Amino acid sequence: MNRISVGFHNKRIESEVDLLYSVIAARHNGKWIFVRHQDSETWELPAGHIESGETPYETACRELEEETGAEDYVIDMVSVYSVTTEDATRYGVLFFAEVYRMGDFTDKSEVKEILISETVPVPMTYPEIQPRFFEEVFRYIQK
DSSP states (O other): OOOOEEEEEOGGGGGTSOEEEEEEEEEETTEEEEEEETTOSSBBOOEEEOOTTOOHHHHHHHHHHHHHOEEEEEEEEEEEEEEEOSSOEEEEEEEEEEEEEEOOOSOTTTEEEEEEESSOOSSBSSTTTHHHHHHHHHHHHHO
16 A cells, blocks of 8 residues: 655755645635646646746746636745655645636646635545645644
């Protein structure tokens, strides 16, 4: 069985590890934004690979706009996270965004549809990872 472990780290670790992804827990009018990719039947948080020369923040903004159509928003870094499997540990950055205005999502080649929901939809793409992201975001917004 492939065991997965999710950890959250002090933001200072950002300069010490190879960050691969930005993941955004985004809220619009009190509801959460999820995306379904073209080749998938599951839901996930907006996210993407950090491109060469791009900061995690720039990636988060780009992916949020492309995948959801967010036009007016405030986005904050929540934490550096790690996902450890039997094979490797990979790092990324978790963000929280409050979206004030939505337009059309532009990444139609990758994203099939978006869902704005009060609850987490089922099935999730990464059911052992994304609920942990939500727990961390809830802690962050309650501070």
